[in-house]
Amino acid sequence: MIWNILGIVIAIIVLVVLIFKGVHMIPASLIASLVAIVLGGINIAKGINKGYMASVSNYVQQFFLIFFLSALFGAVMSDSGAASKIAHTLVAKMGKSSVILIMLLTSLILSYGGIMTYLVAFTLFPVALVLFKEADIPIKLFPASVLSIAATISMTTLPGSPQIQNIMPTTYFHTTIYAAPIIGLVCGVFVFVVNYLYLSHAQKQASAKGEHFVPMSEEDAQVVDVDSDNMNFWLSLLPIIVMLALIFFLKGRMDSNYSVEIAMFVANVLTIAMFFKRFKHLGNTIDTGTKNAMNAILTTACVVGFGGVVAISPAFTELTKQLWQNDSHIYLTSMIVTSIAAGVSGSSSGGLGIWLTAMGNHLATMNLNFAALHRLGVMSSGWTGMVPWSSGPVVASSIAKVQLKDSYPYIFVTGMVVPFIALVIGYLMFRVGLV
Template sequence: MFSTLAIIITLLLLMFFAYRGYSVLILAPIMAALAVLLSGDFLSSIPAYTDVFMGALSGFLLKFFPIFLLGALFGRLMADSGAATAIANTVVEKLGASKAILAVILVCGILTYGGVSLFVVAFAIYPIAKDLFKAADIPKHLIPAAIALGSFTFTMTALPGTPAIQNAIPIPYYNTNVFAAPILGLIGGTIMFVCGWLWLQSRARKANAAGEGYGQHDESDVGGVGGATAETDLLSTHHTSFTVAMIPLIMVISLNALLTYFIFPSMDFSGLQTQFPDLNIAGSLGLWSIIISLVVACIVLIVMRLGHWTNLQKTINRGTYDSMLPIFNTASEVGYGAVIASLAGFLIIRDGILNLTPDNPLISEAVAMTTLAGITGSSSGGLSIALSTLGEDYLRMAVAAGIDPELMHRVAVMAAGGLDTLPHSGAVITLLAICGLTHKQSYLNLAMVTIIIPLIAVVVVITLGTMFGSF
């Protein structure tokens, strides 16, 4: 009883202090130790940190560090080369200011689906979105929702092949790949995109009917946070064509698909299995595909822009540093989850979650993923904690129920993209700061397109998957 209560208390404290802006790097180990202490096991608090917490943290780094590193590097190369700006400008020119909302969503979607970090996208697109919305006289408070819809939803969790880390995390647990349940992913992604766009369009029309325009805003500090002005100035100094800019993005997805469906299936890995007897080949191929695709795309982008880089060394270093905080934040949350899972009280919570819908683990899985994503304020953090503690159980339940692991993969990722954008989410706080807006001004619409509509999409995918299986 005390152990279960300790888990609930520390989860609430983690959510509270994360909302207050404290780093998860220090919060996670403190809350893990506090959970052990409140459970009455005083002697175990230190080994719980040195062995359990750090063991889980290092295990997560071992699996996913290359993807975080390469993803951040690729995003920085796309931004500093001017490729991101070229894509944004072309889409805006084709659609025009009258379709400002759609233009912002599509630009963000193209960039994030191609592998550019959502934070890089937010910094790069905000100045363009601001000018578009002002020209169309659309309220500025809708900008965060438009950026979030294009960056935090369908391209992050639903579209098949997306290189987002959220789509990679289930691979070693379910022996799947980033193209898991592709048609269901497309259906879910379409629901998020279309319904989110229609919602924002309806809000814009309502504002227009009420005589509400862009509004008066102090925009002397472009981006709202330190470094944003420098970022946009750097982007504006580069020029490249839309076609050239799209090549690396297309390469990430196409090479990934080529490796997943043609090259790797035709190869004999028996020699590798002999050399590395503990290697899970099936669970590694999906990760290898992403790593190779991102490496090749980074090299191609660097070579394509040779002679045009302002400071290639600085860009590479910044891209490398950009990966550090996200991966250690997520790994720390995984460490916290491992400590929680080691407590006696977790058995009650685990059994309650697993038995929520014993005949359909898809529903239970979705509840677990989105709840933990909401508590941690992070889709990758919640997904990692849930799968590291319950992944084996869900795979066993799926096999027993005759459910394709690909369907479990897609539902897990999409569900993690539901409650991850509650008010304390770091991504939400950062996006609002970039736009120079507050929760009061923008959060309602942001929550509608990143929580309510994505959760509706999850329900649809679970329903279709239950009726027709994975496809």
């Protein structure tokens, strides 16, 4: 068994090295998956078909329309000038020195409003392009500025968050999304403040090194140069407001994916209708959105495919089984199992799913503080769910057209180190009775 575990570790190392060498995620994930299959004791046919291909196809089937509509929304907001108007107005009101704070607050509003992490990245990127140009901030800081809030406190920490990670434990423990509010609020404020201070420091360091804003493509250069002086700020913001309002209105009335798809569709149609005369070539805008969507979803799906291979390996199954057989430290065990599962699979929701599927029904029969277990379990899925091969860093970096090796150092601090410290704080609060 030790050799099988070593094989999985080698496969993860291979994937990370290939990613940081700039190899595209599709061949990188395939090579790493083959290493995991051969060295991890997995049947080749089962590993390729049930592990990799099934995970990739299921992900594409479930999220293709959302990726397309969100990427299209980013394109129409950019080319219409609406994103540029929002950015210029925010900078004028709050100042160039507040760009990082503007990004974090906007990301918090959108993600806590229920918009999935990668949708926030798509939506904010055209706005960020203009903001970052105004403040002369390297675009490599964009992924961290989005994920440091959307993939941390909005996804796992703040009570009341409608994100799927915060909803999953309620089915097993009969808790609510407001479980352990004291832990959630204290840890959420901690992550926000520390990440803001860190990213502000990173911005100053980049400036001291002579690093500046540079558009990563011709399309991005066109976005920041869009004329929006004669546009109304509130009209530019209206599509986003309508999208958020629809998500809130439809929440609980239908499947969450459908509600987001409907909201994004309406937001796209509204943006095109309102600013139709401002599009130079609407066909080109749609083409850009489509290409961005295809690149993002295939890249992400391949990451999920690698996680699918690892999840069916005998070593991973046996390791998690051994961990959850110990009931004497059930809270710590649950946190460790969830963290490992999320890290190996590259998915916070995937890690939660593995933990809850394996342990949820058993835990529900025990005399436990389920509110604390809910919050600590969800928070455990977040920090390791930001490993280099997870969808968040890959998608956000892909949207910004920056290599992961350039953006990930900032993501590592804001998405893994700081949330891990918050998790420790949360656990200590639970131990002294603050839930």
